[in-house]
Amino acid sequence: MRAIWKGAITFGLVNVPVKVYSATEDHDVALHQVHDKDGGRIRYQRRCEICGKIVKYENIDKAYEDGDRTVILTAEDMASLPSEKSREIEVVEFVPSDQVDPIMYDRSYYLEPDSSSAKAYVLLRRTLEATDRTAIVQFALRQKTRLGALRSRDGVLLIQTLLWEDEVRKAEFPALNESVRISAKELELSSSLVDSFADDFTPEKFSDSYQEELKKLIEAKLEQGDAVDTDATFGESAEESGESGEVIDLMEALRRSVEKSRDAKKKSSKTPAKKTSKPA
Secondary structure, three states: OOOOEEEEEEEOOEEEEEEEEEOOOOOOOOOOOEOOOOOOEOOOOOEOOOOOOEOOHHHOOEEEEEOOEEEEEOHHHHHOOOOOOOOEEEEEEEEEHHHOOHHHEEEEEEEEEOOOOOHHHHHHHHHHHHHOEEEEEEEEEOOEEEEEEEEEEOOEEEEEEEOOHHHOOOOOOHHHHOOOOOOHHHHHHHHHHHHHOOOOOOHHHOOOHHHHHHHHHHHHHHHOOOOOOHHHHOOOOHHHHOOOOOOOOHHHHHHHHHHHHHHHHHHHHHOOOOOOOOOO
């Protein structure tokens, strides 16, 4: 793993230097889109709706739409905002672990001690384990202020970023406001059904069958030769088209491909066929 950030956990006069690593990863098969007619790559362009031109990233500003009005925020406007560059993971309080609602969890990060001695790190970890407490922390990551839950997991400190309170929607369903009568017999039978499925949770028992079958499908097609040359799925390069650094318009790329194909056929038709000797 590669550290994505370095900082220090701070509470009171205690300072625990740490490195931060992403705790999860995505194993989904990466797919892209192609044209069903010729297998050509589908590209998305940054095209201005007023002038119709393709715009470079350095010429793009941000904007906020407020009904009938749009506020344009330039790079200078964004630079005027207070930047979040602090390297501190500040503990603001220690709370009972069961008070943190799992719905608030967002992303998970492992913390590794980043000093010659891991004593302060281990002391904090063991304290959290002994008290069954979770540290609520605030820190800045990728120029955003984050709220997080710091806890121990398998002997390692783990931060799980938390959603802000107003980011969690309230579940308001009218049908649940109606009085529903559940009999003792119904509850007993339902509990029996739960007991019949009761087990300890072992994540390794489960796998993503869709991704597994997708990989098998791709491997089978490769083995059968049911594939095309990757370079053939691309249109002309930016240098060949004279549009340095810009994505070629899809319709233009297709038009040029058709013209090339026609020229090749014309040249082929003009080439005299080789004479073959007739059998005696």
